[in-house]
Amino acid sequence: MHHYRQALLRMRQGDSDRDIAEAKIMGRRKAGHWRALAQAHGWMDAQAPLPDDEAVAAALQPPKRASTTVSSLEEHRAKVASWVEQNVPGTAIHQALQRQYGWTGSYSAVRRMVAGIRASLPPEVTCRLDFAPGEAAQVDFGAGPILLHPDGKPRRTWAFVMTLAHSRHQYLEFVWDQTVATWLGCHRRAVEWFAGVPERIVIDNAKCAITKACAQDPVVQRAYAECAEGYGFKIDPCPPHDPQKKGIVEAGVKYVKGNFLPLREFRDLADLNAQAKAWVMETAGQRIHGTTRQPPLALFALEQPLLKPLPAIAPDLGTWHRVSVHKDCHVQLERILYSAPFALVGKTLWLRATDAAVALYEDYRHVATHPRGQRPGQRVTCKAHLPPEAQAFFAKDRQWCVNQAVQVGPQCRALIERLLADNVLERLRAAQGVLGLLKPYGAKRLEAACARALAHDSPHYRTVKTILSTKADVQAAQADSHTPPAYAGANRFTRPAAELFPAPTPNPQPSALH
Incomplete structure (x- = not known):
């Protein structure tokens, strides 16, 4: 616009097209075309004000030719537009049109209509969130290297990353799984690593944390809720299918995969975590961060005093499970059996498992506590939980x-x-x-x-x-207890002859003959 306005001004002052070309404002041919266009709009009058940029742009824009081509999809435009608003891919739209409406057109027609509809939609607008020191931390899992598990089989590891949203200082730990117990343990070690607790922790909707994902009313896993209550932070789950809400830790996980893992060798999980902690303190924490333009450890030195202090006594973290009491008066957790009162056979109980103990609850009534079993197949039994007849037998x-x-x-x-x-x-x-x-x-x-x-x-x-x-x-x-029986002793079946044979009767005296 600047060149066109300068050329118009010189034309009003009497300069020729050659003069304008020698001044390197625009070429002679372009200047001639512009002079004719200015005269047609009445802009050559030196007494009239110069036109504004919008009027110049409108005059320079060539008139649009009316399109005579009608898309074969025109009758389905409303339906296609609704699918585009739902972010349905073009290939899926093409297949749905063929399946539902018997449409026989090509995918190119679908692609052109989808592109036109998307161009008419308002652009997506985002804004970057700023966090005060100690306000929030973000948590996520990322895939780690494959290592030899203690059971002798190769297994995938997972990187647990917690990043402070203000300083970008992070806690990194590699684990074997994403269970609730592992999730809670990583949180405990993370806040101890930071020596403080943020006001809230932003997470996604992993099953180890959220049992029902919802933008307005998510349902928090019971054990994780106890963890948040014990340490004093609030859980802030992202809306479903919206991971950008925790983009800080997403970038942190990507940084771990791109900077830490390549070209390294790890003997086992312990060696992997030792190298990870050294990398966080020596490399990740000392770099100039791309967003803050300061080293994360330098900002963390200012943020750490503003974190909430750790509780004087660490909360007893445990996982909750629904278990059934079998007819042998035992419940099962991780293939270990724990006894329950025989009166509860057939009922469903809550089991809370910590590292050291297992507790059973009927709704909210505590019914039993056992030491935590150590090996699969172990049976932990309290004899008082057995039926009376079984208690009597075992007693x-x-x-x-x-x-x-x-x-x-x-x-x-x-x-x-x-x-x-x-x-x-x-x-x-x-x-x-x-x-x-x-x-x-x-x-x-x-x-x-x-x-x-x-x-x-x-x-x-x-x-x-x-x-x-x-x-x-x-x-x-x-009988006479002092006289031992005749058959007592070694010869238990012998008898005196007097007992076996009666005494002979004496012969009577012959009578006198008379």
């Missing part, structure tokens, strides 16, 4: 039987010890049965029955019960 173990027999007497103890010393059969039930006769018959009779059974070398439950039921122990007590 009457081998030591219990011996202790009860000692209280009855030495003969009962000897019989119980012989039962439990059997090398072939497990005779714990027999020992429990013998001691069960204590209640109906009393200690004195049970001791006597055991003595009689041992005397007959028949230490069996059936023998003792038969002696008591037939009162053989009472009959033996009425």
